[in-house]
Amino acid sequence: MVKGAQGIRHWGIELDGFTAGPSNSIADVAGVTVGHTTLAAGAIQTGVTAIRPHQGNLFRDKVPAACCVINGFGKSIGLVQLQELGVLETPILLTNTFSVPAAAEALLDLALSENPDIGVSTGTVNPVVCECNDGYLNDIRGRHITKKHAAEALNACSQRVEQGAVGAGRGMSCFGLKGGVGTSSRQIDVEGHTHTIGGLVLTNFGRLESLSFAGVSVHDLMATSEGTAEERGSVIVIAASDLPCDSRQLQRLARRASVGLARTGSYFGHGSGDICLAFSTGQTIPHKPEHLTYQRQALHEDALDLAFRAFGTMVEEAVLNSLICSDTVTGRDGHTRYSISQWKSEIIGRFGAHGDRPSL
């Protein structure tokens, strides 16, 4: 059974008045797929998660993209060129901090094998990898992720998005509890056409005392939970949409990831690498175009307001999903992060008539 089925909607909680896509995942954006490689053995609790914007050769058919560095205490690769040129030309990989180079190697392998002209008769390629530090549960110094693991995640991509303590999420901690991978989606109407915004988060941030669970404080329930005082973190938000946004507009969207994160209790701590990367599948940009001037689909700025609004609570939901879909994990030195799902009934009990969230 797909863990995606276990999101907060299955606890009866909805954060806003928007309709989610059919799978309430980033894969509701047509063409987007996700794959995981998970390592879970003793002190090794880590993994890789791959997101593919479409199923073709991304170097030949790039997608508009942008990113927002909310707090730059992070060790990603690939964001400089992505910001300059406004396109994504490899899949995105997420992994632990010290495995960024290994993951980048896997993206190079893929791009070089698919494109024999790279480095010979055309330019180079820009691999994109983001990370969080899973060192509390995982022996991160061991650098157990190899490029083979990353390649497996790329190969495993499908429309079925597994959530929780899987892939890059395996060793992550969030609000002193078990974090991991979460996803959600929203549908919005633009002049009679339904468009989809999807998100996937890798959650590794937050103090337990700060957690706002759909607007409700729950930290007192978990008084015995381990390691609640610390705040070492990071969170990566991947946003996808079929709206025909250009890179500047995607950058504006990416900046709104802060809304959903702040609503769950993030204050963008000093040590947290908080980054959102957004791409549009609305149209591709060819590496070598037939013509240098051409017609493209465009979105008027006025259409963004609704997208911004939908995005905020979607990110919030994806974070909450990452929590409740994660099982308890014990890793290096016996460190344990508990699943919030064990307090499910107590948490649900706190939602009353007046506890309903504002609809954003």
Next chain:
Amino acid sequence: MVKGAQGIRHWGIELDGFTAGPSNSIADVAGVTVGHTTLAAGAIQTGVTAIRPHQGNLFRDKVPAACCVINGFGKSIGLVQLQELGVLETPILLTNTFSVPAAAEALLDLALSENPDIGVSTGTVNPVVCECNDGYLNDIRGRHITKKHAAEALNACSQRVEQGAVGAGRGMSCFGLKGGVGTSSRQIDVEGHTHTIGGLVLTNFGRLESLSFAGVSVHDLMATSEGTAEERGSVIVIAASDLPCDSRQLQRLARRASVGLARTGSYFGHGSGDICLAFSTGQTIPHKPEHLTYQRQALHEDALDLAFRAFGTMVEEAVLNSLICSDTVTGRDGHTRYSISQWKSEIIGRFGAHGDRPSL
């Protein structure tokens, strides 16, 4: 009576575990003063608010400063140089969108009169004015603010910070209700020394349905309130601290204004000019120094995490204060914004044992 005495703490609501300063206002940061000029007559509902970082000649003794443009749909003046040089060299003025030039003239008047060398034997001066659009209540096209009004606000500066529908806040709307000026402060301990962070907000953003009042949804109470559907906005956050931050650190602090705003229900709508400007009173930087190299006080980056945490809920509190301290105002074309304070008892009734906010 100072309206500052009427903030949410007087409703019995505290958002976090931090201690506020004695006046729970930006003036708790030593040296900072605030003044208002308010125009309130029929269709003219507008004003100017002045913030002075210290009482001396700011051009001669500049303060470290930075800003964060959360959403740049705004018409400020002065931010480009402030970002480049990392200093503030005039007081800050807040006013309505079309009165920015008039306010800038008042700052030029002040700087030129205090400094006969400007434009003759030394360089020029960089006036800083931020704005929100009060056009729903105010005849903004009339540009009723003159440089004389702005000069009056500068002259009126004192440690007593009035909140609500005063100064630049006179014509502002927030969450479909009456917004305006709000303030709050926090004390934090750094190795046994108490430091203060203060904030002042000019609130003009948000949809009623999105309002999260200290974590509680209240929009159903105000079902008959006028004009709740629209979202035209902006919010300005002024942050002050006696922490010896440099400009880069203040920029990091300013970026966290998004936390408090998002927690109240902002999603940084497309049309909202959301800007935070932060300055430090920890030390001044002379226009012409005695020596080009010198010793300055510095703050280690590790001390910022607590400051970031305190700042988030302080901004949230300042926004809520701007709401509850604002009286109902009727302005141009009979447009009315209601004070949220008329629903005080119903709102307070919604806070129960489990409705307590997470402490961030």
Next chain:
Amino acid sequence: MVKGAQGIRHWGIELDGFTAGPSNSIADVAGVTVGHTTLAAGAIQTGVTAIRPHQGNLFRDKVPAACCVINGFGKSIGLVQLQELGVLETPILLTNTFSVPAAAEALLDLALSENPDIGVSTGTVNPVVCECNDGYLNDIRGRHITKKHAAEALNACSQRVEQGAVGAGRGMSCFGLKGGVGTSSRQIDVEGHTHTIGGLVLTNFGRLESLSFAGVSVHDLMATSEGTAEERGSVIVIAASDLPCDSRQLQRLARRASVGLARTGSYFGHGSGDICLAFSTGQTIPHKPEHLTYQRQALHEDALDLAFRAFGTMVEEAVLNSLICSDTVTGRDGHTRYSISQWKSEIIGRFGAHGDRPSL
């Protein structure tokens, strides 16, 4: 006679292998016009220059735009929103530092009179004014520019672009000599279609010793010139093109203004506010569109390389034109800036067969 006819091409100097447009001015970009108001009387040596991207209502039909702040020691207004939304919705005004508010008032007057809905049923408008400090020649403290002068410059706009010590250029100093307004243009071929890039500069930067005149050092010729030691400055570069660039691409173009400036001898001194603002006339973006999604013309990134190359030497030429088209001006306190044109024959004598410039 139009001073544009007196550019360096009339000295027999060409900087590259590109073809200039018919008038070798920014007005070669179809639709662009320029107007000046000049005040020249004793200590008052200043003015305003207006650039209109097209002849319609710019608020209703905006143009894609971007800017690059090379060095932010400047007091412009309007750049924050221009960067966020990527459009220009008023004409651009250039003036002296302390006249920015007056110029902004003129732009507000124009926009409000043309658009009765602004501030009533639609949002506000973002006036754009850039400046340099003409305080060496001009009584800048006197703030002699009124909004009436700025309105006159807007009304004076035509395709005939006058260069030299006119408009905002009246009081400017460049390389210790008389600077002012300069312009130039380039034609480039994109798949058989001719496109134009035009530029206008307001020059107020540089030390005489650093001046590289088309690659040749000439400062020894001017050993008796006044005030050569100082470097207080700024330069504004306005770039226009009919290439269908989006805002991100225009930002990339704007960043290349540094090339032309550095080639003349700028090192972007600490006190110099060096800003480039670029817009495209290739297509307009309606304030209220018929449809929120639509087809627009786009330019593939590969087409930019040639545009970047052409732009560098075009800016260089515009700077040199601003010098040689400026007559000697004496202003406040008897300060004088000499026209470089009085050394014309000595300078031309330095260009030999091997002195030819690289073609960039």
Next chain:
Amino acid sequence: MVKGAQGIRHWGIELDGFTAGPSNSIADVAGVTVGHTTLAAGAIQTGVTAIRPHQGNLFRDKVPAACCVINGFGKSIGLVQLQELGVLETPILLTNTFSVPAAAEALLDLALSENPDIGVSTGTVNPVVCECNDGYLNDIRGRHITKKHAAEALNACSQRVEQGAVGAGRGMSCFGLKGGVGTSSRQIDVEGHTHTIGGLVLTNFGRLESLSFAGVSVHDLMATSEGTAEERGSVIVIAASDLPCDSRQLQRLARRASVGLARTGSYFGHGSGDICLAFSTGQTIPHKPEHLTYQRQALHEDALDLAFRAFGTMVEEAVLNSLICSDTVTGRDGHTRYSISQWKSEIIGRFGAHGDRPSL
């Protein structure tokens, strides 16, 4: 013999009136060392260059740092965190585009071995690697650089800075000629104290027709040189200084790298990843400080103007040194880049009395 002895000063060319440091290299900044690993065999023409800001444990004693992305068509790692926190905590490695991950692994090895607490009881570490594409001469697809090669460069660091076709410079092309590594330095006086600014460049940019060799056009001399039409590139500039700059000030310095590059003929082509990274050795910032507030050395902004001026021509000189110190190299598929030094006498012949460069 050290190739540093063969810079343009040994051709009798000086670009400005500044004094260079004793070795005219980045190592004139006390504590800075440089090391190379060079692979030169048939189609494998590549390498790694290491720059160490000081000889201690850089993770424990970080240096203030900043970067400027002039054109972001590049695949560096580590710049996001460097911009956020304003410090460098590993040595800098330069290499070819596809060897960034291998180089990053070597930096991780070094940091983890020196600091057993990383990833266990303290946070992670941010490796910094910059790159250019040496694919014209080198079999870049082969990814021949291993982390062992990178470690060797780190171990080889010394104050003797070799220039030319060595280290990361082995396979680079510049202006259609052989590029590589170049270095230079400048001494400036700040109130009686001598401070040093040093630079090291990795040059891989430019069209031959655009080359301005100390202000003189020389491309006609090399009419038979191979591959002059293309422009694929990148350039990395590393700036070091003992001035007590903070990160914001270093960012301002880094932005001036464009001056020196533009003067040699760069127009920051679309496909060129042009990045400058600057650090200060003036003082270190401890990973775990004794006290969170402390006294640090500071530099008044007014002192920067001279530093900016010195930096421009220093970068220009470093680029020219990279050219004339590089021997001709033949690499993959018989591709050859010729050393400009073979035209030494013709080039020198072009410098006459009036050909002297302006002094900037």
